[in-house]
Amino acid sequence: MDILNHLLAGFATAGTPVNLLWAFVGCALGTAVGVLPGIGPATAVAMLLPITSQVDSTASMIFFAGIYYGAMYGGSTTSILLNTPGETATMVTAMEGNKMAKSGRAGAALASAAIGSFIAGTIATIIVTLFAPVLADYAVRLGPPEYFCLMLLALTTVSAVLGQSTVRGLSALFVGLAIGLIGMDQITGQARYTGGVPELLDGVEIVLVAVGLFAVAEALHAVLFEGAVKESENKLSRVTMSASDWRRSLPAWLRGTAIGAPFGCIPAGGTEIPTFVSYAVEKKLAKGENLAEFGNQGAIEGVAGPEAANNATVTTALIPLLTLGIPVSNTTAILLGAFQNYGIQPGPQLFTTSASLVWALIASLYIGNVMLLVLNLPLVGLWVKLLKVPKPQLYAGILIFATVGAYGMRQSAFDLVLLYAIGLMGLVMRRFDFPTAPVVVGMILGPLAEAQLRNALSIGEGKWTIFLERPMSLTLLCVVVSVLVLPRVLKKRKIAALI
Amino acid sequence: MSFFSIKKNQEIILSTGIIALALGLALGASGISSEAGYAGIGPNFLPLLVSAGLFLCGGFLLWEAWSGGFRNGPDPDPSEGTQEKPFWSGMAWMSVGLLLSAALITTIGFILSCALCFACAAHGLRQANAGPSQRAQPQSIRSWVVDTALGLAISAPVFWMFTKFLSISLPGLTKSGWL
Numbered sequence: 001m002d003i004l005n006h007l008l009a010g011f012a013t014a015g016t017p018v019n020l021l022w023a024f025v026g027c028a029l030g031t032a033v034g035v036l037p038g039i040g041p042a043t044a045v046a047m048l049l050p051i052t053s054q055v056d057s058t059a060s061m062i063f064f065a066g067i068y069y070g071a072m073y074g075g076s077t078t079s080i081l082l083n084t085p086g087e088t089a090t091m092v093t094a095m096e097g098n099k100m101a102k103s104g105r106a107g108a109a110l111a112s113a114a115i116g117s118f119i120a121g122t123i124a125t126i127i128v129t130l131f132a133p134v135l136a137d138y139a140v141r142l143g144p145p146e147y148f149c150l151m152l153l154a155l156t157t158v159s160a161v162l163g164q165s166t167v168r169g170l171s172a173l174f175v176g177l178a179i180g181l182i183g184m185d186q187i188t189g190q191a192r193y194t195g196g197v198p199e200l201l202d203g204v205e206i207v208l209v210a211v212g213l214f215a216v217a218e219a220l221h222a223v224l225f226e227g228a229v230k231e232s233e234n235k236l237s238r239v240t241m242s243a244s245d246w247r248r249s250l251p252a253w254l255r256g257t258a259i260g261a262p263f264g265c266i267p268a269g270g271t272e273i274p275t276f277v278s279y280a281v282e283k284k285l286a287k288g289e290n291l292a293e294f295g296n297q298g299a300i301e302g303v304a305g306p307e308a309a310n311n312a313t314v315t316t317a318l319i320p321l322l323t324l325g326i327p328v329s330n331t332t333a334i335l336l337g338a339f340q341n342y343g344i345q346p347g348p349q350l351f352t353t354s355a356s357l358v359w360a361l362i363a364s365l366y367i368g369n370v371m372l373l374v375l376n377l378p379l380v381g382l383w384v385k386l387l388k389v390p391k392p393q394l395y396a397g398i399l400i401f402a403t404v405g406a407y408g409m410r411q412s413a414f415d416l417v418l419l420y421a422i423g424l425m426g427l428v429m430r431r432f433d434f435p436t437a438p439v440v441v442g443m444i445l446g447p448l449a450e451a452q453l454r455n456a457l458s459i460g461e462g463k464w465t466i467f468l469e470r471p472m473s474l475t476l477l478c479v480v481v482s483v484l485v486l487p488r489v490l491k492k493r494k495i496a497a498l499i
Numbered sequence: 500m501s502f503f504s505i506k507k508n509q510e511i512i513l514s515t516g517i518i519a520l521a522l523g524l525a526l527g528a529s530g531i532s533s534e535a536g537y538a539g540i541g542p543n544f545l546p547l548l549v550s551a552g553l554f555l556c557g558g559f560l561l562w563e564a565w566s567g568g569f570r571n572g573p574d575p576d577p578s579e580g581t582q583e584k585p586f587w588s589g590m591a592w593m594s595v596g597l598l599l600s601a602a603l604i605t606t607i608g609f610i611l612s613c614a615l616c617f618a619c620a621a622h623g624l625r626q627a628n629a630g631p632s633q634r635a636q637p638q639s640i641r642s643w644v645v646d647t648a649l650g651l652a653i654s655a656p657v658f659w660m661f662t663k664f665l666s667i668s669l670p671g672l673t674k675s676g677w678l
Binding site for chain 1: 559
């Protein structure tokens with residue numbers, strides 16, 4: 001019953017008019033950035049990080065959380081109506097959703113995506129409510145060696161396992177770690193790589209790196225390479241679902257949620273795997289006419305399942321963030337940065353030291369999901385108008401917001417030059433298919449992992465065997481090794497089987 | 500020079516750059532104290548580890564670039580296949596916009612410098628969107644005026660919102676901070 005009391009207190013905090021307004025603005029803004037191509041939740045939250053210097057922590061976390069999952073609702077609208085998916089998370093939705101829209105069933109696809117997102121988001125929020133405090137209780141007992149191994153796991157999966165090439169992922173990770181090194185060493189206060197520039201003692205701002213890598217690089221890529229790309233837009237039909245749509249969607253939503261939720265909980269990040277798994281499952285389970293629709297007229301299960309999986313993963317990804325302080329994606333890494341701006345370190349103690357903040361945040365997830373259902377079902381026509389914004393003005397506008405974010409943080413014109421330089425780096429990375437998430441996650445998680453590593457070694461009096469002596473950290477190390485090795489062995493086997 | 504050899508050269512330059520970065524990091528790490536305390540590793544441990552890791556990655560990428568290009572590339576994207584050449588002059592316009600606003604933001608204020616950045620970037624993107632056949636034609640004064648006005652119409656409310664509601668200081672046009 002303790003949880004219920006906390007949750008009710010959370011609703012009381014989140015339900016004040018001001019906080020409701022923040023949640024609403026966050027959800028609306030999140031939907032907008034989800035719909036608009038070229039800008040995602042990570043960019044939007046990063047650009048708005050300067051508000052952490054003025055706005056109260058609870059309000060701004062509610063606001064950021066609204067942007068975070070609002071974008072997941074908005075992203076499906078773009079991927080169904082345009083032939084270019086807005087975000088990686090909605091790539092799978094685009095496969096069937098686009099086909100449905102082409103055969104005049106855009107409305108049903110949008111409805112199934114929105115309702116599925118709502119159901120999955122709500123179920124996942126219940127999971128967060130029930131399990132996060134339990135995990136936090138357990139996590140209090142973990143020491144620095146275990147934390148270091150958990151962070152190592154997060155860094156490994158985000159760089160080496162997800163993405164096309166391990167070596168490019170690792171290169172990106174090391175670049176991120178190197179950026180994270182700039183500034184004062186957390187333990188001894190020693191300055192590293194500052195080159196005598198006093199501004200660099202505090203380290204490089206997350207805003208700069210995230211906005212440069214995502215927004216500026218995106219705009220540069222658009223002007224350099226996407227000029228001649230023509231987009232086609234599908235017509236919006238009435239947003240309703242027939243009885244058979246409901247019958248086919250409902251089990252798909254639930255299956256998608258069941259597939260997606262566990263993926264968010266483990267520090268193995270990314271929505272690509274759960275959405276693809278969900279799609280594969282739906283295709284496998286489909287029979288007869290429904291199966292024939294896959295890849296032809298577009299099957300509604302192929303929208304409902306992945307979309308639910310996506311939202312479930314995104315919501316439960318808050319569990320490792322809040323209880324362990326470990327981000328598994330770009331956006332959660334930046335949310336962690338937002339916490340740090342308030343001097344709050346997410347981790348098991350968060351549930352005791354900042355209980356009112358955490359529970360208000362969780363309560364706002366319930367509220368936000370309802371808001372988003374309203375924003376995305378009856379009002380979907382409004383968001384579709386955003387797709388009409390011409391590309392030149394859209395990207396040029398994004399650059400204005402990038403300037404606000406980068407300049408607002410420290411009021412330094414030099415930061416704007418740095419922003420451009422990071423944008424160029426992002427452009428090169430994108431051109432040669434280097435993933436960007438490891439840079440951001442590495443930069444934020446790197447210093448934390450280093451501190452845990454050195455604390456762990458201090459406990460072990462300088463002996464590395466400390467990681468092998470403790471059962472939990474040994475287990476985690478084995479997991480790290482297996483996520484590195486298993487995919488390769490399986491691949492070899494598959495190739496061998498084919499020959 | 501064929502397309503593939505250009506790509507190969509670019510990849511070689513990029514991998515060499517990564518190796519150079521790794522060496523630079525190692526050089527910087529040599530100046531960091533190694534005082535370890537109880538941990539046995541000091542503040543210079545991670546810098547050395549990162550530079551070693553980056554060095555290995557760069558070396559591996561260099562080998563990949565030599566022997567047939569980076570592996571596991573993205574699936575050839577049909578939309579990118581139609582793109583004949585990078586549109587450098589558009590990129591130049593956008594860069595000019597970004598750097599000019601960085602240079603001028605403290606003197607002419609947030610609103611004007613952002614409107615300028617918007618107009619330059621939009622100009623580059625317009626040309627890019629127009630396609631190769633019409634790119635050479637000069638653009639009308641009208642589109643510049645429209646873009647500048649649009650830039651003002653976006654940056655003015657943004658400035659107002661951020662400074663008034665969120666009390667984030669952005670440089671105004673006048674010292675009083677009204678604009």
